[in-house]
Amino acid sequence: MLxxxxxxxxxxxxxxxxxxxxxxHAGFHTLxxxxxxxxxxxxxxxxxxxxxxxxxxxxxMLVIANDLSQQKNQTLTIRHPxxxxxxxxxxxxxxxxxxxxx
Amino acid sequence: MTASATNxxxxxxxxxxxxxxxxxxxxxxxxxxxxxxATAQRNTMEVSSKCRQLADSVVRHGRHSCEVLRDFDMITxxxxxxxxxxxxxxxxxxxxxxxxxxxxxxxxxxQMVFKVHDVxxxxxxxxxxxxxxxxxxxxxxxxxxxxxxxxxxxxxxEPDNRLSSQIDEVASEMGATISTLEASLxxxxxxxxxxAEKLASMAAIDIDEYIRARAQIAQLNxxxxxxxxxxRSMLDMxxxxxxxxxxxxxxxxxxxxxxxxxxxxxQVNHMIAAMAAMADIGGMLEKNCENVVSITPTSPLDLLERxxxxxxxxxxxxxxxxxxxxxxxxxxxxxxxxxx
Numbered sequence: 001m002l003x004x005x006x007x008x009x010x011x012x013x014x015x016x017x018x019x020x021x022x023x024x025h026a027g028f029h030t031l032x033x034x035x036x037x038x039x040x041x042x043x044x045x046x047x048x049x050x051x052x053x054x055x056x057x058x059x060x061m062l063v064i065a066n067d068l069s070q071q072k073n074q075t076l077t078i079r080h081p082x083x084x085x086x087x088x089x090x091x092x093x094x095x096x097x098x099x100x101x102x
Numbered sequence: 103m104t105a106s107a108t109n110x111x112x113x114x115x116x117x118x119x120x121x122x123x124x125x126x127x128x129x130x131x132x133x134x135x136x137x138x139x140a141t142a143q144r145n146t147m148e149v150s151s152k153c154r155q156l157a158d159s160v161v162r163h164g165r166h167s168c169e170v171l172r173d174f175d176m177i178t179x180x181x182x183x184x185x186x187x188x189x190x191x192x193x194x195x196x197x198x199x200x201x202x203x204x205x206x207x208x209x210x211x212x213q214m215v216f217k218v219h220d221v222x223x224x225x226x227x228x229x230x231x232x233x234x235x236x237x238x239x240x241x242x243x244x245x246x247x248x249x250x251x252x253x254x255x256x257x258x259x260e261p262d263n264r265l266s267s268q269i270d271e272v273a274s275e276m277g278a279t280i281s282t283l284e285a286s287l288x289x290x291x292x293x294x295x296x297x298a299e300k301l302a303s304m305a306a307i308d309i310d311e312y313i314r315a316r317a318q319i320a321q322l323n324x325x326x327x328x329x330x331x332x333x334r335s336m337l338d339m340x341x342x343x344x345x346x347x348x349x350x351x352x353x354x355x356x357x358x359x360x361x362x363x364x365x366x367x368x369q370v371n372h373m374i375a376a377m378a379a380m381a382d383i384g385g386m387l388e389k390n391c392e393n394v395v396s397i398t399p400t401s402p403l404d405l406l407e408r409x410x411x412x413x414x415x416x417x418x419x420x421x422x423x424x425x426x427x428x429x430x431x432x433x434x435x436x437x438x439x440x441x442x
């Protein structure tokens with residue numbers, strides 16, 4: 001899984017691509033550190049339009065990112081998840097925890 | 103005596119206090135990490151168990167519905183439809199609960215993974231701090247010896263030199279500080295040794311539980327996959343039976359019965375699809391739980407490699423103790439005394 005992070009005004013967009021699985025835990029841990037350094041109140045958007053697949057670990061990592069954002073008064077949005085990722089979100093009822101935009 | 107030399111022993115003691123605190127936190131974090139792995143394992147087993155129960159429920163009801171339709175009776179048929187709707191509603195609620203549990207297990211599992219990252223980083227930082235501590239300690243010893251040599255030289259040149267007595271006093275203070283450090287290092291060495299052994303004994307017990315839990319999860323997942331296959335077969339039978347009864351319904355002129363049947367088939371289809379998808383997520387969870395266990399100790403030897411990082415810190419401190427035993431005694435404060 002690759003990611004690219006850019007910040008404009010008070011919004012930070014993290015564009016991810018590839019497969020988002022357990023093996024990405026080290027890179028995601030580093031990404032969490034960078035999110036933690038963002039100013040309070042920043043909007044964080046995870047653009048999943050180029051993520052082909054997400055497993056249960058990916059669900060857990062996104063929930064942890066959301067918990068961190070709430071601690072820093074940030075808004076976290078998941079944007080444009082693809083079909084398989086949408087299905088995983090639906091089964092796990094992620095919409096009850098995260099803001100997801102088609 | 104320069105200001106940096108007089109400040110060095112104090113800096114040494116401050117660094118030592120910080121290292122002790124850091125190491126206590128590291129030991130605590132390692133203990134908490136193993137607790138979290140055991141909890142994640144138990145939660146995953148519960149999710150797999152509920153997937154199996156859901157599959158059993160759908161299979162049972164599918165089989166019963168086939169029997170009812172085979173002995174076609176309108177009153178019993180309508181009653182069975184009501185019962186099917188009730189069970190479907192219960193299964194939908196169960197699927198919702200399972201979705202919540204999946205998220206909890208997935209989140210706890212990854213929190214534990216990130217904690218292992220933090221613990222490893224703390225151990226590396228502690229090792230670096232010890233290396234710095236060693237460097238400072240050597241500098242302090244060298245300065246002390248240099249001070250004594252300078253004092254002796256000054257006395258030889260001018261026996262009444264007051265600077266020499268001042269140097270002697272500072273060297274004496276440094277020697278006393280180093281004695282205090284020796285006592286603290288002895289205590290730290292004992293503390294580290296006790297905790298390294300305690301961690302190893304706790305890990306030996308926990309590792310047995312991990313191995314049992316992993317075996318149980320593999321068995322449960324196998325049964326879950328088997329039930330998923332049975333449910334799909336039952337759905338096929340149900341659909342065939344419904345098709346066979348279509349002509350009988352038309353002869354009885356019950357137009358509403360057809361739509362009720364279609365709804366029932368759709369409901370069963372939906373539940374079996376949800377159960378199959380839930381089984382897929384359960385399978386992912388099981389595999390990721392195994393991945394998580396793979397980065398935590400899987401054998402007493404593996405754990406001891408991590409604990410040995412603590413032992414390495416202890417050994418480095420022990421080296422400092424060994425070095426201290428060869429340090430000369432502090433000089434006498436009498437300015438007329440000869441340096442050693």
